[in-house]
Amino acid sequence: MPTSQKPSSLPPNDTRPWPAPGVQMDNARVFLTECARSRARTLLLPDKDADGLCSALIVHHTLIQLGAAPASLAVHFPAKGSNIHAAASRAAIAASRARFVIATDQGSRGGPAIAPDPAVRTLVLDHHWSEGFPDGAVVCSSAACPPVATSATLAFEVCQPLLDDTRRMGQGNAAAMDVRVVQERLEWLCAIGTMGDLGTSFKWTPPFPDVRECLRRWTKKTLGEAVALVNAPRRSAEYDVETAWRALLHCTSPKDLVSPRTGGDVVRLFEAREAVAAETARCSRSPPAFSGDGRVALVRVSSGAQIHPLIATRWAGSLKGPRLEIVMCANDGYTPGMTNFSCRIAKNRRGGGGADNPEVDIIGALKEYAARVPGLREAMGDNFARGHKEASGGIVRTEQFEKLWDVMAGAEREGDEPARKKRKGTKGQPVQKNTLEGWLKAV
Structure with a gap:
C-alpha cells in the first residue's frame, strides 16, 4: 500500500471492530510504546511459519523505530515438535532475562503465564480461536472479528499508526532507518505473512489493507515464491527456522528472498525447499x-x-x-x-x-x-x-x-x-x- 495511505478501513457505515476489538488494539500499541521506550531486554516468540515470522518482524522493526535498541531484541524458537508453553521453552524464556515478551501467531490457549517470572510483561498477538489466554497477558486477538485477519495483518494494523506518529512528531530512534523505508518493509512483510496463510490468490478487499501498490511493485509471483521459501526450513527434517528468520530480517526486498545470488541464508532456503518437495512427493x-x-x-x-x-x-x-x-x-x-x-x-x-x-x-x-x-x-x-x-x-x-x-x-x-x-x-x-x-x- 502506498505509504501515504492509512491502514485498512471498514466499509462506509460499518462500525464492527476490525481486525481486533479497539481496546485490544489500543492496549497493544501502549505495550509496544512502553516496551520500546524502556529499552529493556525483549524476547520475541514467533510461530515458525511465514505468518508468524512476518508478524514478529513487523513488531521487531516497529520497536526499533520507536526507540528500542536493536541489541535488546532477541528471538526464541521452541524445539521441533514443541511449543512456547512446554517446560523447555519456559526455561529458555526465564534464562533470557527478558522484561518484555511478545508472542505472535502461537495459537492462544489458557493457562499459566508464558514467562515464569510474574514481573515480565507479555503481549499476545494472534488470530487462532481460543476460549482462554495465558495468565496476565495483554491480548490482541483477531479471532472473533470476521473476516479474521492473519497475525501479520493484525501486527501491521497495530504498528502502522505508531510509525505514522513517529514520522509526524519526528520522534523515535535516531539510529533507525527512514520511516518510509520501514513502512514499505512492513507492507511486504504483511503481504508475505498473509499470503502464507490465505494463499497467493487471496483478494485484498476491505477491511484488509490496500496492498495494490505493494503487489504491483513486487508481483504476486515473487511474493508467492517468497512464501514457499520462507516456509521451507521449518518443514525440513532439520527444522532450521532460524535461517528463515535471518533471511527475512536481513533481506531488503522480496526480490532478495527469491534470488540464490543473494547468498548465505537465502541459498539455504532453496536447499530446504528442494528437500521438502522430494519428501512430499515420496509420501504423497x-x-x-x-x-x-x-x-x-x-x-x-x-x-x-x-x-x-x-x-x-x-x-x-x-x-x-x-x-x-x-x-x-x-x-x-x-x-x-x-x-x-x-x-x-x-x-x-x-x-x-x-x-x-x-x-x-x-x-x-x-x-x-x-x-x-x-x-x-x-x-x-x-x-x-x-x-x-x-x-x-x-x-x-x-x-x-x-x-x-x-x-x-x-x-x-x-x-x-x-x-x-x-x-x-x-x-x-x-x-x-x-x-x-x-x-x-x-x-
Missing part, C-alpha cells in the same frame, strides 16, 4: 483410508519433515465423495512416540452454509469423535484440535491417535444398518483393500 503416494461414516479420509505417512499439512492440502483438493468433509494426514515419524496430524476441509465442502451444504467445523468434529471414548479428549491435552475451524490438527501420543482413528473408522453412516462390520485400518494392519480408484467409482 500413500493411499487414503476412510472413516466408517465417510466423513473423514486419512492419509498416513512417516517422515522427519513437516509435510503432513502439505499432503492434507493436496488430497483435500482432489478427493471427492457425497459424505466426505475432512481430509487428515497423520505423520508418526516427525516426533518420536507422537503422531502429528493436519486436517483440511475437502474441496467440495469448502464455503459451506445452508441446509444443502452445512459448514464444516474441523475442531468441533475432532472433539466430537474424541468424546466418544471416555477420557480420551482430556488425555490428549491442549495440543489436540488446535488451529482454525477450517484448518486444524494436533500433536498427540501415537497410541491416543490410534484410539481416535478407531472411533472414526467404526463410526456408522446416518441411516446405515448397525450390524455392519467396519474396516478399522489401525496401525500395523492393512488400511483397506479397496483402492482409491475403486472408491471413486463407487461414489
